[in-house]
Amino acid sequence: MSLALTHARFRILETARIPVAVVGGAFFPAASMLFFVVPFAGDDPVGATYATASMVMFAVMTSSLFTYGVGVAEDRAQPWDPYSRTLPAGPAVAFTGRVLSGLTFMFLSLIPVVVIGATLTAATASPVRLLLALGAVVLGALPFTFMGLAIGYCLPTKAALAVAQIIFFPLAFGGGLLSAPGDAPGFVETIAPFLPTRGAAELLWAAVGDFTVSATSMVTLAAWTVAAAGLAAWAHRRDEGARFS
C-alpha cells in the first residue's frame, strides 16, 4: 500500500509541476456552472442543488474518462512506462497510484463547482450531506474510471481521445445529466436508468436532496461497474506497451 502511495505522490508531483493542467481540469466544470446553472436554475434552491450535483457528476465523468483514457494511452507510448513495469511492483500498485492521483485532481476540479454553487446559486447542502456527496462521487466515479482505464490500455492516444469523446456524450446526455431529475426528454427518461450516468447522478441527488434512488438505476450502476472493471483488468493484462504492425 505504501508503494501505491509513493506512485500516487510522484504522479501528483508530475502533474502539479504543470499548473495549467490542473487549472484546465477545473475550468470546464466551473465554466459550465457559470453558463448553464447560475443563469437558469440559480434562484430555485432545490433546482440549483440538483443542477449543481448534476454538474459535479458531469465533471467527475469527463475527468475520469479523459484522465485515465488519454493519460494511460499517453503513458504507454512513453519509454518510462515499460521501464517502470520492470520494477518489482505488481499492476495493482500502479493502478492504485494512478487512481489516487486521479481522485486528488478530480476533487480539486470539483472545488470551484461547489464554491460557485454555494455562493452564486441558491443551492444548499449541510456538511453531513456534503460528506455523503463525497462518498457518492467516489462510487459514481468508479465505472467511468474503469472505462477510462480500459480505453487507455486498449488504444493509442489519438484513438483513446476519440473513443472517450464518443462514449462520453451519449452517456452524459442519455443519462439525463443535462436536465433536472424527471425533467429530461421522454426517450432519455426511458433509457437513463440503464446507463451508469443516471445511477451515479441519483446517488449524488440522494446525497444532497430528497431524492429516492431507483432500484433499476442502482443495479445498472453496479453491473456497469463490474463489467467496466472486468474490461479494464483484461485490457491491462493483454497490454505489452504500444503496439505497431
Add this chain to the structure above:
Amino acid sequence: MLLARTVDVTRRYGTGAKARVALDGVSLDIHAGGVVGLLGPNGAGKSTLVNLLVGLRRPTGGTVELFGGDPRDPAARRRIGVTPQETGLPATLRVRECVAFVAAHFADPVPTGELLEGFGLTEVAGRQTGGLSGGQKRRLAVALAFVGRPDLVFLDEPTTGLDVQARRDLWDHIRAYGRTGTVVLTSHYLEEIEALADRVVVLAGGRVLADDTVAAIRAMVGIHRVSLDSATLPELPPLPGVVGVEQADGRTSLLTADPDQLVRDLVTTGVPFRGLQVRPTSLEEAFLTLTGR
C-alpha cells in the same frame, strides 16, 4: 548458479500474414558472474529477448525463467535492474526524485547521493529531467538500473548517444560491477562487447548464431576486406578463403577471414593488382557474411 534462462523461446509480433518472427527457438542460460554480451545487427531480436527476460513481454512459445520464477511476477524482478533501449524519464520530475521513486521499490537501495556521484550526476540532482542533455539522460537511465543493488542487470544499448569520455566512464562502471554481479548487455558495437563482455551471444534473424568467448567470436566475425582498384584489374582466378566479392566505387573487395594468406595468394597468381588496401570489416558486414545474406 543459474540466474535466468530461456528454453526454446519463440516470439512473434502480429498475427496472420503480417506476423513477424522476432525470436525463433532461442535457448539461453545466464549464470551468475560476468558480463554477457548480446551482439547482433538491428532487428536481430536483442531487445525482444531482453524484454522477455524482464517480464515486459510474454513469449509466443517456450519458457522464460528469472530467478526460478516467471519474470512477469513482481517477486521474480526484485533482484534485477534494467536500462531500456529508449531513454524515457518523467520530464517534470527532478533527477533526485526519479532516483527516489525507483529506490522506493527496493529493500536496500543505494543512497541517492552516492548513486548520482558514481554516475557523475551530482551537479544536476536538482534539475528536472526534461532539462538534461541527451548524455545526462542516458547516464541517469543507466544509473537507475543500479539503484536496487541488483544481482542481475540488463542494459539495452546503454552507451547510445554518449560521447567518448562518457562511454569510457560507463564502461568502467559496468566492468567494475561485472566483477561481482552479472550483466546482460546488448550492443551492435563490436568494440563495446570486446571491451566488456566475458561471453558473447550472437543473434541474427531471431536465432542464436554463436555463443562463445570474446576471442572465439572475434575470430568468427573477424572478416577482413582486401580491396583493389577495379579499373586495371583483370578477371581474378578463384582464390581460397574468399567468402564474398563486392564491387563498389571503382574498387573490388574480397572478404576473407585470413587477409595475410589472401595477399600471399594474390601475389603468387601474378595478377597485376594496384591500390591494395586491407581493413577489418564492420560488424554489420561480418554479420551479412556469417548469415549468408
